[in-house]
Each structure stands twice: as structure tokens, then as C-alpha cells.
Amino acid sequence: MQEATEGVRKLPVTLLTGYLGAGKTTLLNRILTEQHGKKFAVVVNEFGEEGIDNDLVIDADEEIFEMNNGCICCTVRGDLIRILGGLMKRADQLDGILIETTGLADPAPVVQTFFVDDDLRDQLALDAVVTVVDAKHFLEAVDEAHECEEQVAFADIVLLNKTDLVTAEELATVETKIRLLNKFCEIHHTNHAGVDLDKVLARGAFDLQRLLSLEPGFMDEDPEDHEHDDTITSISLKSEKPVAADKFSSWMRSFIMERGVDVLRTKGILALDGHDKRYVFQGVHMVMDSDWGAQWAPEEPRESRLVVIGRNLNGGELERAFSACLAS
Amino acid sequence: MSVPQPKNTSDLGAEIISPLIAECRVTLPANATQCRFSHDGGICAVALGDGSIALVDSNAPEAEVLSVRRLHNVAAVAVQPFAGGFVSAGQDGRAVLFSADPGSEAREICAYRDCWIESLAVHKARTRIAIASGQTVAVFDSNGKPLSDFADAPATVSGVAFDHTGERIAACHYNGVTIFNVATGAPDLKLEWKGAHIGVSWSPDGRYLVTTTQEKELHIWDLVTMQDFRMGGYPRKIHQMDWTSDSEMMGCSGADVITGWSFAGAGPGRRPPVEIGFVFGGTVSAVAAHPSRSIFAGGYSSGNVLIGATRKGEALVARGRTGTPVTTLSWSPNANLLAAADGAGLLSLFSVPDELGVN
Numbered sequence: 185m186q187e188a189t190e191g192v193r194k195l196p197v198t199l200l201t202g203y204l205g206a207g208k209t210t211l212l213n214r215i216l217t218e219q220h221g222k223k224f225a226v227v228v229n230e231f232g233e234e235g236i237d238n239d240l241v242i243d244a245d246e247e248i249f250e251m252n253n254g255c256i257c258c259t260v261r262g263d264l265i266r267i268l269g270g271l272m273k274r275a276d277q278l279d280g281i282l283i284e285t286t287g288l289a290d291p292a293p294v295v296q297t298f299f300v301d302d303d304l305r306d307q308l309a310l311d312a313v314v315t316v317v318d319a320k321h322f323l324e325a326v327d328e329a330h331e332c333e334e335q336v337a338f339a340d341i342v343l344l345n346k347t348d349l350v351t352a353e354e355l356a357t358v359e360t361k362i363r364l365l366n367k368f369c370e371i372h373h374t375n376h377a378g379v380d381l382d383k384v385l386a387r388g389a390f391d392l393q394r395l396l397s398l399e400p401g402f403m404d405e406d407p408e409d410h411e412h413d414d415t416i417t418s419i420s421l422k423s424e425k426p427v428a429a430d431k432f433s434s435w436m437r438s439f440i441m442e443r444g445v446d447v448l449r450t451k452g453i454l455a456l457d458g459h460d461k462r463y464v465f466q467g468v469h470m471v472m473d474s475d476w477g478a479q480w481a482p483e484e485p486r487e488s489r490l491v492v493i494g495r496n497l498n499g500g501e502l503e504r505a506f507s508a509c510l511a512s
Numbered sequence: 513m514s515v516p517q518p519k520n521t522s523d524l525g526a527e528i529i530s531p532l533i534a535e536c537r538v539t540l541p542a543n544a545t546q547c548r549f550s551h552d553g554g555i556c557a558v559a560l561g562d563g564s565i566a567l568v569d570s571n572a573p574e575a576e577v578l579s580v581r582r583l584h585n586v587a588a589v590a591v592q593p594f595a596g597g598f599v600s601a602g603q604d605g606r607a608v609l610f611s612a613d614p615g616s617e618a619r620e621i622c623a624y625r626d627c628w629i630e631s632l633a634v635h636k637a638r639t640r641i642a643i644a645s646g647q648t649v650a651v652f653d654s655n656g657k658p659l660s661d662f663a664d665a666p667a668t669v670s671g672v673a674f675d676h677t678g679e680r681i682a683a684c685h686y687n688g689v690t691i692f693n694v695a696t697g698a699p700d701l702k703l704e705w706k707g708a709h710i711g712v713s714w715s716p717d718g719r720y721l722v723t724t725t726q727e728k729e730l731h732i733w734d735l736v737t738m739q740d741f742r743m744g745g746y747p748r749k750i751h752q753m754d755w756t757s758d759s760e761m762m763g764c765s766g767a768d769v770i771t772g773w774s775f776a777g778a779g780p781g782r783r784p785p786v787e788i789g790f791v792f793g794g795t796v797s798a799v800a801a802h803p804s805r806s807i808f809a810g811g812y813s814s815g816n817v818l819i820g821a822t823r824k825g826e827a828l829v830a831r832g833r834t835g836t837p838v839t840t841l842s843w844s845p846n847a848n849l850l851a852a853a854d855g856a857g858l859l860s861l862f863s864v865p866d867e868l869g870v871n
Binding site for chain 1: 542543545561562585586587589603604626627628630667668670686707708710726727748749
């Protein structure tokens with residue numbers, strides 16, 4: 185019990201990812217130099233830009249540590265524990281922290297770092313994964329490397345950048361592909377990473393209570409739900425009947441344990457049988473966070489929805505497994 | 513050990529503050545990261561998160577702020593008495609020598625561009641400074657001139673400590689500790705233990721080296737027998753450790769009591785720790801050993817400050833809850849004062865009489 189640290193304002197941490205040349209640096213420059221009245225520290229790998237206040241930019245050496253966390257072995261970013269711990273000494277002078285995660289497309293080690301370190305959990309809150317996509321080169325890049333797709337799959341927010349370099353049709357094609365990969369991310373069209381920073385920072389995407397304000401469209405089923413092996417797909421599941429808490433919890437636990445490596449992101453709001461509050465959860469690989477959300481209003485239809493984004497997912501199998509979790 | 517349990521939540525704030533200890537308070541302009549007294553005890557220097565160092569007159573009847581100097585561009589993380597004045601280090605990668613005179617010039621002794629300063633250690637008798645930045649450990653003399661430079665630590669150095677002679681420096685990092693020799697400029701000894709070591713401390717007699725780890729443990733090396741062992745079971749990471757001057761006891765943070773490990777005789781291997789100063793719902797966040805007696809001061813996450821003897825295990829309450837964790841504690845050289853500072857910039861100076869009623 186840590187009475188004294190409760191109620192302490194937690195500093196938001198945004199993870200920034202995207203292919204080289206997509207516009208991440210432009211976005212970082214804007215965040216560091218524009219007069220928006222906010223101060224962000226940026227943790228990067230080799231930031232070579234001139235004219236940037238060096239004290240706000242911290243070079244990370246990407247030291248991955250293996251940690252024995254009870255019986256689970258996980259990899260965490262040891263350098264981030266040290267750097268973020270150090271940044272806490274100037275927390276009062278900062279409005280947030282951005283971590284660039286380019287070196288590895290998978291932000292899982294970064295996310296795990298937060299869940300594994302008590303000091304970081306007390307003082308920091310994961311805010312969102314922001315991915316910058318180059319509208320002109322995305323489809324080619326996807327053909328060449330998996331990482332490109334993964335970066336989108338992990339995102340809460342996608343900046344579909346360089347819209348000035350493509351036609352409306354090309355843009356629509358890229359956007360469709362992004363939606364196939366990730367049903368719940370917010371997509372913003374930008375050129376020169378020109379988006380209102382309020383749409384990118386302090387979004388609370390990992391804040392479970394914020395999940396409740398997701399627009400319904402984000403999690404709708406896609407009628408063209410193909411099953412492709414070895415590619416990333418985004419599968420949505422829905423139910424109008426209540427979900428049995430114990431069946432769901434047991435299924436999700438074993439699913440994540442077996443398939444955790446392939447399951448990139450999960451998000452869901454469930455109506456659990458016998459409970460009047462929504463059950464909200466979200467995860468990155470095997471790291472899951474959950475909480476009770478708002479009460480269901482008496483006249484409200486109690487609709488459960490969840491989205492699973494991952495590799496080698498079998499939509500039919502997931503639907504059957506989820507159906508088996510419904511209350512009889 | 514029987515611990516007073518509050519009957520209901522309204523009891524939590526009702527600790528009995530010792531009437532033997534007088535306190536005066538002042539609020540500094542930013543969060544405190546480290547506080548230390550000058551060699552003569554007349555000034556308390558506090559390193560702040562906005563890059564300033566505040567100098568407070570410890571002799572004044574009230575805690576009077578003499579000056580606040582913006583010596584660093586971002587957080588000042590360390591300040592130590594040195595060569596008649598002070599040395600401070602910051603996340604701007606700079607270390608600076610300065611005196612108590614606010615009009616005097618501060619002298620920069622290093623300025624790392626790529627990496628901030630992670631740790632600073634001072635050897636009082638040899639008047640030497642050790643600074644860790646990235647994988648480099650640099651040593652400076654009493655004038656701030658570079659003496660030695662070790663750039664080959666296996667990973668980023670998270671903590672440095674001089675041995676009692678001032679001739680060797682222990683640098684902890686991922687998977688162990690490297691001990692460097694100041695004169696030869698080379699590693700003398702490599703101690704290995706898997707995991708991230710986040711802080712290191714040497715017993716005053718130079719026999720034991722202790723690190724604290726990411727896994728919430730202490731790792732201890734007996735440099736005479738070359739045996740090593742670990743002490744676990746801490747609920748939080750142990751950020752601070754301090755030794756009594758006779759090297760017999762080491763106290764640490766990280767639990768709801770100050771845990772005092774006895775190094776006398778056979779060492780801590782077979783004995784449970786002494787537990788000093790319990791605070792319900794609090795965790796020890798700062799610890800400082802009395803300069804000459806077997807007494808520890810502890811600062812807690814609740815804001816409490818307690819002082820207890822290692823023999824008895826009972827403690828006096830110097831300060832009740834403030835709601836903000838104590839980040840740093842320091843005894844004045846003659847132990848008549850104890851300073852405690854926290855994340856809200858509150859500095860308390862406690863007048864501690866010789867007759868404490870402990871020990």
C-alpha cells in the first residue's frame with residue numbers, strides 16, 4: 185500500500201514508431217521546437233538534428249534485459265528503466281515523454297518495462313502507440329518487410345503522412361490496408377506531420393476508462409474477413425448476449441499464453457453476466473490490463489465487443505471460442 | 513516485534529512526534545534530489561530538479577535560504593561537500609565546483625554531450641571526485657583537474673563508489689561490478705552477478721561491496737574471502753544504503769522498516785536484519801547513518817522521518833506524514849542536525865540533541 189504516491193499526477197509516455205523517412209523526425213522536431221507551451225523529453229536512438237535543445241533529447245542505448253518476474257521471463261528495456269527513472273527527477277518540469285521505438289518494430293519490451301517496474305508504474309502512464317506511415321511508400325514497404333505492418337498493428341494512432349504526394353485513390357487504398365491491419369486505431373491524414381499535437385499526445389489510449397469513449401465504428405466487423413496465414417489481421421468479435429466471466433477469463437488466459445507471441449494488440453469492452461459495469465481490457469502481447477468501466481444504463485443494449493490484432497489468426501476459430509464463453 | 517496497529521484510519525496521522533527534536537521547514541523552488549551539509553556543517557546544500565542548487569544556512573534560527581543558483585540546465589542530481597565548497601552534477605552532463613559565496617564563480621569540471629551524469633562519488637580525505645556518465649568513469653582532483661578516465665565499463669554505469677583508500681572505484685552496471693584502479697587506469701577486479709545493478713556502496717573499511725538490483729535485492733561481496741551472497745525479500749527496489757562509520761551495520765531503504773544488516777563478526781549471511789522505525793503504509797525511501805553512532809535516520813514514502821538505534825530497533829518520530837516521499841537525508845558532520853528533503857521541495861532541518869533517548 186503506497187498511500188503517499190496515490191493521487192500523484194502520472195506523466196504520460198507516448199511510444200512513437202514508423203518506418204525511416206515516414207515523418208517521425210518531422211513530428212519530433214515539431215514537438216521539441218514548436219511553441220505549444222508544453223515540454224516533452226524525447227528518448228531516441230541517435231538523434232542527429234541540429235538546433236534542438238539537447239537536454240530534452242536523450243539517447244537510449246537499447247539495452248534489453250532479461251528479467252525473472254516471478255515465473256515469467258520477460259525482456260524489458262533496461263536502459264529505459266534507468267532513463268525514465270532519471271527523467272522522474274525533473275517530472276515537474278515536463279508535460280510528457282516520447283519514446284522512439286524504431287530499432288524494433290515491436291514495442292512489447294517497452295510496454296513490458298512499464299508493467300514490470302514498480303517505480304515507473306507509480307509515476308508514469310503509458311499513453312499511446314503512435315505510428316507514422318508514409319502514404320507514398322507504405323504499400324511497397326509492406327511487401328518488403330513485416331515490420332511495416334507490425335508498426336501499424338500496434339498503433340492506437342496512425343498519422344497517414346505525406347498525403348500531398350499521393351492521389352485520393354492511392355490514399356484510400358493505403359487507408360483500407362491500414363484498417364485491415366488495425367480496426368481500432370485512429371487515423372489522421374497529414375502532410376509534413378502537420379497534425380494538432382492534442383490529437384497525438386496525452387490521448388489516454390491505454391487508459392481503460394477512455395476505451396469506453398471509442399466510437400462504435402472502430403470495432404465493427406469487416407464483411408471481407410479473409411483468413412490469411414502469416415500476415416497480420418485484425419479480427420473483431422461481438423456479442424449481444426452476456427459473457428460468462430469465468431469462461432472468458434480462462435479462455436483469454438490460455439489463448440494469450442499459447443498465442444501471446446502472435447497476438448499483437450487486444451482491446452475490448454464486455455458485458456459480463458451478473459455484473460452491471462462494463463469490463464474493459466487491453467493488451468500488448470501477453471501483458472494485459474483490465475478494469476471495471478461505466479455502469480450499463482438500464483435501457484442500453486449490453487453489447488460486448490473485442491478486437492484481436494495478430495499474426496496467423498483464424499477468425500472462425502476465434503468466433504467459436506468466444507461464443508463458447510457466452511453465458512448459457 | 514510488536515508493531516502498533518491503528519484501530520481505524522483516523523489513527524494513521526496520529527504519530528507521536530518526539531518532543532526532543534525541533535524542526536524548522538522551508539520550501540525550495542523545485543523537487544529535491546540530494547541534500548548534503550558543508551564540511552563545517554554551517555550550510556545545507558540541496559540539489560533540485562530544475563537544475564538549481566539551494567544553499568541553506570543551518571545556523572540560523574529559521575531555515576534561511578542563502579542563495580539558489582541555477583548551475584545546471586536540467587535536473588541537478590547530486591551535490592557533495594568538496595574541497596571547502598561543493599561539487600554538483602546534473603542531467604546536462606556537467607559537473608561544477610562552487611563555493612558557498614553566491615557571488616563566486618562556479619567552475620565546470622566536465623561537460624558530457626551525449627550522456628547525462630548518472631552518479632557522483634567523492635573521497636573526502638584524498639579530495640577526489642568520481643563521475644559516471646554512459647560507460648565512462650572519470651576521476652578529478654581537488655582542483656577539478658582530470659586524473660583518470662575509464663571508458664571501458666561493459667555497460668552503462670549506474671553507480672560509483674570509492675573504497676576507503678580513494679585508490680579504487682567500484683562501478684556497477686548490467687551483470688556486475690567493475691573495480692577500477694585510479695593510478696593504473698585499468699580494471700582491478702570484475703565481479704559478476706546477472707541482472708541490472710542499480711547502485712553500489714562500499715563499507716567504510718573497504719571489506720564489503722554491496723549493490724542493489726532491479727530485482728529488488730542486495731548483492732554482497734566479501735572482498736577478503738571472495739564469497740558473495742544475496743539478500744532478497746524487499747517489496748520495492750532499494751535505492752539507498754548507508755553504513756555506520758565502524759562498518760558494522762548497513763541500513764537500507766525499500767521496506768516498511770529500515771533494514772539494518774550486521775556485518776560484524778561472521779557477516780550478514782546467517783542473521784536476520786534489525787528492523788528500525790516502522791511506518792504503517794509507508795516504505796523507506798531514504799536512509800542516512802549517524803556519523804559516529806549506531807543510529808539510522810529513515811525517510812518514508814509517507815513523508816515521515818524517523819530516527820532509531822540499531823540495538824534497540826525502536827525509533828523516534830522526527831516528523832509526521834506530509835504525503836510526499838522523502839528523497840534525501842543527511843546528517844551534519846557533528847550530528848547536531850538532520851536534513852530531510854522531498855519531491856515537493858520541502859526541506860526540514862531537525863535539531864537532534866546528543867541525548868536522544870535511543871541507544
